Amino acid sequence: MEESGSASPSRAITVHGLTKSFGNHHALKGIDFEVSRGESVVIFGPNGAGKTTLIKILATIMNPSSGRILVDNLDLKDHAIKIRRSIGIVTHQTFLYGNLTARENLEFYARMYDVPDRQKRIRELVALVGMAHRLNDRVGTFSRGMQQRLSIARALLHRPSLMLLDEPETGLDQEANAMLWEALRSGETGTTPTIILTTHSLERGLEQCSRLLILVQGQITFEGSKQALKLDDLKRLYRHHTGVNA
């Protein structure tokens, strides 16, 4: 994470020939793409296209069936533990324990990620997500929205240089969603992180990202930068590739 701003304009992520099978079901059928440092890429696709599988593989939660993935020029297979240090994840699940307080949850993850100066960092983040007043309450007593805010704090604790956002807007209210992007853009994590986002919302994806991929049935069917695209074009494009209205 410290070296993310280093001089070499190298890539943050290289994915080559990635496949993933669950028994006879092929969730990802040979995926190739690259992401530069600091870039934000959005992946669109209908349900069951393999978006979540892809995110889980990048997060090293799931093992690919074949293919090669480099993160910061390190092979994911050989350097999983090192790479995990630089990854932050927000999904519709919060990864928080209902029986622990907000502080205990953050403290737990802070320890797991070797966050220096834990207490200060925790205070910083709960202030950022507006949860300071509930720090010592059990997470199980929180509303869904509050849990999601805390989940953002959890993901940012270790100042990740690569953010994986798997449909983050599910469960996040408008305000919390804005807060998340604000935090990512403001350099709260040190430098602007590389972002990979999956979402159903074409508007939000287009707004937040510089490049987009469309994933259909485990294959990337479209790849392009957003410059040339207006929302209407994207909608047409999406329908063309997926056969579904967005």
Added chain:
Amino acid sequence: MENTGFLLAAFSIVWAVVFGYILLMVNRQRKLRIEIASLKATLKEKGIE
């Protein structure tokens, strides 16, 4: 020769089960092969495989 019955029972049970199992397998495989062949033919007609 007392207990010859037990000896014969043991041998016949083993052989009955073993042959039963083999027969079951051969039978199932024959049916499977027929099914596979017909499915392959239909798939070919449809031009999938």
Added chain:
Amino acid sequence: MLRKLLVWLGVTLMVFSLFLVFVYVPTERTMGIVQKIFYLMVPMGWLAILSFLIIFVGSIFYLAKKSRRWDNLAFCGAETGLVFTTLALIIGSIWAKPIWGVWWTWEPRLTATLVLWLIYIAYFMVRSFASEEYRGATFAAVVGIVGFVDIPIIILSTTLWRGMHPGPIIFQGGLEPAMLFTLLVSLAAFTVLYVLILTQRVSLRNDQMELARLKELYH
């Protein structure tokens, strides 16, 4: 070709072993003719353990390579193993009745076989309870590995439990040469039979998989 050879070898060995058991080998003095079940019981017990060795090998390679073929091997080993372990239990109780006067006795080897049988059952249960088939295969592989490693400990503990010393309990002074020879031929005959059955089962399972794949294509 090889298979045909194996079939002939198996049939020859089997006939020869039957001849040895029923005609050639002398009847043991204290237990009488029923002692001859021994030549059936030992091969069954051996196949029960050999099958678990196959499950073990198949499971390890499946976890390492995630290739369907290794899971198939482990699964087929488990099924044939279950058949032979069940037979070992049945023969054990046919053996127990004339010798001890009861159908079931907690004799160490019989007890160990029963525990092994329960682990075989667990192997199939975990498969059927898994939410997806591929996960079931992984979980079964874990059970296969744990179960195999457990076998020596099970044998040790059941022996200790009945207060018997490990070692042959059927013959105090070791086997007579004629008996040993008969036993070895029986073991060889059943091992060849086992290989034939296992390969047949694997080929059947491959066909089942092929059918499943074709059906997937069809839909």
Added chain:
Amino acid sequence: MKYWQKIMTVTWKDTIAEMRTREIISSVLVFTLLVIVIFNFAFGTNQTTLNLVAPGILWVTFTFAGVLSLNRAFVPEKEQGCLEGLMACPVSREVIYVGKMLASLLFMLIIEAIALPIFAFLFNLPVLSLQIIVITVLTTIGFVTVGTLFSALAVNTKAREMILPILFLPVVIPIIISAVLATGTALAGGSWSELASSLQIIAVFDVIFLVVSFLVFPYVIEE
């Protein structure tokens, strides 16, 4: 050193979560007491009979207590995807296994530490000896090494409450046998050397399954 810190962090997390609700310890403890009382009805109050069946009662009780508490070990991890959160942490999978195992071990030992005196009291038996404590600790280690592995497996299946005992019980039979034997010998006033063979089997089981579970655990939680 870092390795141990992470392991202890996982154990610490489980422990404070348990302290807050006492879900496992209190429910399993009540269950244990009920089983002991029911066994008392089943075998009557004849002290000679009780001496004979006491080791069996003790280990049947602890075995089922183990199944019950291990069944809960991974349930909190499945809520809100916490297991995935753990897997995304910069630690090897084995850290998760050892951390959770130590927490389960702690809970089981607490339950046993409370149940044993009650057992001694109700059955009028000297089970609070060093010998029996050693047997209990060693056997419990065996329970949780295999149990944690199977618990992680069971939580990913349908009918998870059913699958754990079906897997767990046959595998731990060797240590239950040995624990019952050793407890019987210890209650009869046997010496350490008379316990040696049983304790050896339990210890060998512990070591082997610690290693095996350590090695296969990653496959259980990864897809």
